[in-house]
Amino acid sequence: MFKTIAEFTAEWGQVTEGTKRLFDTLTDDSLSQAVGPNRRTLGRLAAHIVTAPHEMMSRTGLSFETPLAYDYIPESGAEIAQAYRAMEQGLLNALRNQWDDAKLAEVSEMYGDEWPNGFTLRAVIHHEIHHRGQMTVLMRQAGLQIPGMYGPVMEDWEEWGMKAPIV
């Protein structure tokens, strides 16, 4: 759990930088990709990543606008990428303007449980990374090349003239 807003800001910057690179790779055609029938499409997953931090943080009393309605799935990858940028800045601005570090130790009711706000901020990041991983599978299935997040992707090894390790 985060103890200071500065700690969260530093990590949020790293995570959102990766997500922006991923979202900028989305094509409009790819958004209908799903792992199977009646499963969430790539567009729905991406829109969920945009709206979930607002849904979670609103329960703590933090106030900022969601750039997408919860049930709306854009048909444009660029629109999702733009909405994501608005969300990540809106969340950060709200934290800086409305909270101080002491607020992170305060507890809010979350889904029938009580979470310290600093834990909720941690959950926001884990939730995003979780769904981002699902997105990369669908993006591969849709024929897109994905950017490396925590290490090289297949194409990076090829570019370096090396064989990708199969481990």
Ligand code: NI
């Ligand atoms: Ni989720």
